[in-house]
Amino acid sequence: MAFAAFGSASPTKDSGNKRKGGPIVLALLLPGLIYLALFFMTPLVNLVVTSLESPDPTGAIGAYFYDFNIGNYATVVSSYMPQILRSFGYAFAATLFALAISYPVAYYIGVKLRSRPLLQRLMLTLVIAPFFISFLLRTIAWKQLLSDNSGFVSLLHATGILGQTQFFIGSDAAVIFGLTYNFIPFMTLPLFTNLERLDVRLLEAASDLYASPRKVFSRVTLPLSMPGIISGTLLTFIPIAGDYVNASRDFLGSSKTSMIGTMVEADYLQNWNYPSASAMSVLLMGVILVLVTAYVRRSGTEDLL
Amino acid sequence: MAAQANVSGADLELIDVRKDFPGFTALDDMDLHIPAGQFFALLGPSGCGKTTTLRIVAGLETPTQGQVLLGGKDITASKPHERPVNTVFQSYALFPHMSVLDNIAFGLRQRKIADYEKLAKDALNLVELGHLGDRRPQQLSGGQQQRVALARALVNRPSLLLLDEPLGALDLKLRRQMQIELKAIQLEVGLTFLHVTHDQEEAMDMADIVAVMNKGRIEQMGAPEVLYDRPKTAFVSKFLGQSNLFIGEVTSSNPSSVSIEVGGNKITVDKKRAEKHTGRIAIGVRPEKADFHETKPKLGADHVVIGPGEIIDIRFTGVSNQYLIEIPGVGEVIVFAQNIGKSPEIELGAKVWVSFKVEHAYGLADLPDGTEEN
Amino acid sequence: MRKFSLGRFVLPAYSAVALVFLLIPIVYTIVFSFNDSTRSNTVWEGFTFKHWLNVCARQDVCDAVSNSILIGVISTIFATILGTALAIALVRYSFTARSMVSLSLFLPMATPEVVLGAGLAGLFFNAGVGAGMVTIIIAHVMFCLSFVVVTVKARVQTLDPTLEEAGADLYANPAHVFTKITLPLLMPGIISAALLSFALSFDDFIITYFNSGSVTTFPKYIYVAASRGVPAEANVIASAVFLLAIVIVLATQIRGALKRAKLAKG
Numbered sequence: 001m002a003f004a005a006f007g008s009a010s011p012t013k014d015s016g017n018k019r020k021g022g023p024i025v026l027a028l029l030l031p032g033l034i035y036l037a038l039f040f041m042t043p044l045v046n047l048v049v050t051s052l053e054s055p056d057p058t059g060a061i062g063a064y065f066y067d068f069n070i071g072n073y074a075t076v077v078s079s080y081m082p083q084i085l086r087s088f089g090y091a092f093a094a095t096l097f098a099l100a101i102s103y104p105v106a107y108y109i110g111v112k113l114r115s116r117p118l119l120q121r122l123m124l125t126l127v128i129a130p131f132f133i134s135f136l137l138r139t140i141a142w143k144q145l146l147s148d149n150s151g152f153v154s155l156l157h158a159t160g161i162l163g164q165t166q167f168f169i170g171s172d173a174a175v176i177f178g179l180t181y182n183f184i185p186f187m188t189l190p191l192f193t194n195l196e197r198l199d200v201r202l203l204e205a206a207s208d209l210y211a212s213p214r215k216v217f218s219r220v221t222l223p224l225s226m227p228g229i230i231s232g233t234l235l236t237f238i239p240i241a242g243d244y245v246n247a248s249r250d251f252l253g254s255s256k257t258s259m260i261g262t263m264v265e266a267d268y269l270q271n272w273n274y275p276s277a278s279a280m281s282v283l284l285m286g287v288i289l290v291l292v293t294a295y296v297r298r299s300g301t302e303d304l305l
Numbered sequence: 306m307a308a309q310a311n312v313s314g315a316d317l318e319l320i321d322v323r324k325d326f327p328g329f330t331a332l333d334d335m336d337l338h339i340p341a342g343q344f345f346a347l348l349g350p351s352g353c354g355k356t357t358t359l360r361i362v363a364g365l366e367t368p369t370q371g372q373v374l375l376g377g378k379d380i381t382a383s384k385p386h387e388r389p390v391n392t393v394f395q396s397y398a399l400f401p402h403m404s405v406l407d408n409i410a411f412g413l414r415q416r417k418i419a420d421y422e423k424l425a426k427d428a429l430n431l432v433e434l435g436h437l438g439d440r441r442p443q444q445l446s447g448g449q450q451q452r453v454a455l456a457r458a459l460v461n462r463p464s465l466l467l468l469d470e471p472l473g474a475l476d477l478k479l480r481r482q483m484q485i486e487l488k489a490i491q492l493e494v495g496l497t498f499l500h501v502t503h504d505q506e507e508a509m510d511m512a513d514i515v516a517v518m519n520k521g522r523i524e525q526m527g528a529p530e531v532l533y534d535r536p537k538t539a540f541v542s543k544f545l546g547q548s549n550l551f552i553g554e555v556t557s558s559n560p561s562s563v564s565i566e567v568g569g570n571k572i573t574v575d576k577k578r579a580e581k582h583t584g585r586i587a588i589g590v591r592p593e594k595a596d597f598h599e600t601k602p603k604l605g606a607d608h609v610v611i612g613p614g615e616i617i618d619i620r621f622t623g624v625s626n627q628y629l630i631e632i633p634g635v636g637e638v639i640v641f642a643q644n645i646g647k648s649p650e651i652e653l654g655a656k657v658w659v660s661f662k663v664e665h666a667y668g669l670a671d672l673p674d675g676t677e678e679n
Numbered sequence: 680m681r682k683f684s685l686g687r688f689v690l691p692a693y694s695a696v697a698l699v700f701l702l703i704p705i706v707y708t709i710v711f712s713f714n715d716s717t718r719s720n721t722v723w724e725g726f727t728f729k730h731w732l733n734v735c736a737r738q739d740v741c742d743a744v745s746n747s748i749l750i751g752v753i754s755t756i757f758a759t760i761l762g763t764a765l766a767i768a769l770v771r772y773s774f775t776a777r778s779m780v781s782l783s784l785f786l787p788m789a790t791p792e793v794v795l796g797a798g799l800a801g802l803f804f805n806a807g808v809g810a811g812m813v814t815i816i817i818a819h820v821m822f823c824l825s826f827v828v829v830t831v832k833a834r835v836q837t838l839d840p841t842l843e844e845a846g847a848d849l850y851a852n853p854a855h856v857f858t859k860i861t862l863p864l865l866m867p868g869i870i871s872a873a874l875l876s877f878a879l880s881f882d883d884f885i886i887t888y889f890n891s892g893s894v895t896t897f898p899k900y901i902y903v904a905a906s907r908g909v910p911a912e913a914n915v916i917a918s919a920v921f922l923l924a925i926v927i928v929l930a931t932q933i934r935g936a937l938k939r940a941k942l943a944k945g
Contacts, residue, residue: 108693398842
């Protein structure tokens with residue numbers, strides 16, 4: 001899948017020669033799987049359990065007891081509906097922008113630069129380069145560059161796009177901008193991996209069969225790059241939905257741009273309202289599981305990793 | 306654990322070996338005996354099970370049933386690294402992260418042989434690559450890699466050397482050259498070679514004994530000349546060289562021969578060259594043993610004459626001319642005529658008779674696929 | 680024909696613009712590491728090397744960085760070992776529940792960090808384990824594991840299994856086949872995986888924040904300082920890490936290119 005892009009960019013071929021090893025396979029698999037079971041599965045189960053807890057009668061903060069209080073979910077959904085809608089709205093918008101921006105770049109690097117591998121690798125490195133600087137600092141950089149007294153905002157004022165009392169930082173647009181920026185590599189790499197293997201001869205064949213460049217794109221290139229688009233979309237949409245740093249007041253957002261993650265953090269670390277935080281997390285996880293299941297149904301699990 | 310001390314050129318025996326894979330059976334009750342010191346070829350089309358056989362002998366697969374004996378010792382349960390058997394792989398499988406010399410020395414070092422460096426150098430010289438010891442395998446040409454793979458196996462003096470279509474990736478000229486070299490090395494070193502290939506010319510050229518495999522079984526085994534001159538099954542007759550096959554009911558027989566009638570022609574074969582003497586049989590003859598005539602020839606009872614027919618195709622292949630003759634009631638007959646300038650200026654459509662000596666015909670044990678039995 | 684030449688110009692130009700856009704914050708960060716600032720690093724006050732020369736003038740920055748490095752190294756070691764084993768098993772062996780294993784390894788990568796962070800924090804809380812270095816490391820190994828598996832798996836798939844068969848054929852027992860053939864050939868992939876794992880660990884914020892207690896890592900330091908003003912020393916560290924990463928990547932590319940040239944020359 002897309003994730004192979006994080007590894008080597010060379011296409012993977014499956015060696016059909018699989019052995020049936022008894023004890024060796026167990027020795028190889030068990031440590032990792034036990035670790036997963038302990039520190040991934042158990043926390044998830046724990047989240048579900050915690051989400052159903054009820055407040056301790058003593059009323060002490062942070063004190064809860066095991067219960068089956070499904071009402072927690074109802075509470076969470078109704079109180080945090082704005083955040084929920086906003087999170088998925090931001091995620092949707094940011095993913096779309098990321099796709100629109102990344103696709104041409106990925107196409108250029110993956111298809112057009114095949115004849116110049118050195119340049120291709122250089123450009124690819126530059127695309128991933130932002131990764132190498134802490135994403136917090138990247139976001140802070142934009143916060144400064146687009147701050148209230150920056151040239152950018154002055155320009156917006158001068159052209160009338162923003163009223164004199166309006167600013168960029170703290171708006172939905174700023175958050176979406178930050179999210180798009182930070183997650184572009186997550187979109188570009190899967191697209192690139194897919195486009196890099198695009199058989200150019202198919203495009204030539206389409207041309208030979210009287211298709212205009214636009215038709216070649218819509219009838220051949222686009223359908224063939226669909227797997228890359230889908231995995232790129234999943235890889236961007238999911239983390240964005242759960243992010244809260246970009247939307248934070250200290251970064252690009254304001255108190256009016258809080259997302260699901262903001263609420264989870266607040267409930268968990270500040271209010272000690274564990275059931276609420278857990279319920280939110282479970283809901284978010286649920287949506288993601290639905291998306292992933294839909295993907296696996298379509299494309300199977302062999303290609304996931 | 307170092308491998309057993311080599312019994313120089315040991316006998317190999319496969320007894321009732323069966324190998325099942327999910328969905329199909331690769332080897333079906335196979336029996337095989339290779340005497341020590343022979344150059345043995347296992348010949349067959351892809352999918353016939355020859356590579357599976359090789360891998361079972363090497364220990365890289367375990368048989369579902371049956372035994373593998375080397376020099377009388379049952380090695381069926383031994384792991385590959387415990388068997389005194391070495392393989393030259395089809396893809397050479399040279400270790401890319403080691404030098405050529407280290408590749409060759411690998412087996413020696415695993416067996417903790419003391420002067421491995423000298424032995425490796427000697428092996429490298431044997432295949433005439435002494436100056437390339439420090440290179441990486443990727444820097445060598447295909448032919449050179451093949452020789453390194455050979456040296457790497459040979460240096461361990463195995464009781465049995467397995468070769469898995471090692472010449473497949475080489476161009477024609479290099480392949481011919483390597484065939485001669487391999488045979489020479491085998492004679493010089495005196496080891497038993499088991500060579501797996503789908504190239505029948507290669508097998509016939511190099512081997513002392515050829516076994517033809519089809520669908521998981523050995524159909525026929527023997528010296529190349531014998532197999533060529535007297536194939537026993539339709540498959541062998543078609544796989545080794547070309548064959549004309551005539552199918553019909555046995556209509557007459559005498560103490561020394563049987564005859565069938567095909568399209569009004571009588572075709573006879575010697576009983577001692579025929580597997581089946583009654584019922585519906587197939588009689589074959591090689592195209593180069595057949596001749597054609599523009600008028601019906603007057604030949605004795607030791608000849609078979611069939612015809613008349615029409616020449617429908619002529620091919621010029623340099624050494625010989627290939628004539629395809631359609632005889633009504635019989636079918637298409639191929640005749641090779643050696644190109645020594647005496648062939649008449651014959652044309653397409655010419656009416657000819659075909660003849661061949663009875664002693665060149667062979668009778669098969671079965672009928673070709675697709676023909677009805679009785 | 681006109682459309683064709685338009686395409687030839689537009690695409691590269693657009694890509695160049697996009698790349699410049701991507702690199703702007705990096706340039707900003709590096710430039711501001713030279714800013715002659717005292718507390719808040721938001722306004723340009725002049726060019727100076729002093730932050731680069733005296734990075735640990737602010738001890739808390741250096742402490743945070745050393746924590747991050749320590750956590751990164753330890754997490755990487757564990758994640759790489761566990762992940763490599765899993766990758767080899769997935770590619771080379773057939774076993775029941777392969778799909779389950781693949782899915783279970785994929786899910787952590789698809790799970791939002793808040794969920795992982797809150798989940799692990801809840802687990803540690805219920806188990807009575809106090810948040811700190813150990814919990815951070817456990818969390819980091821957790822989310823790096825899948826990435827290691829993906830990276831090494833790609834490498835294992837390009838490994839010709841016949842090579843290992845040849846090793847066995849040449850008298851190497853299974854342990855030797857692994858140490859003398861498999862491992863050396865997998866090494867580039869394992870190293871890539873380790874570097875990726877370290878990078879992910881070093882840069883992680885959300886999961887760490889939930890599970891760190893009083894321990895500060897570099898990203899956590901930045902987050903906390905964001906409201907007050909991030910000192911230039913942090914920019915210095917980040918720039919140094921960035922340059923180091925670029926150097927490593929370039930060095931690998933150049934080394935690879937040189938190797939290929941050498942082999943081709945033969």
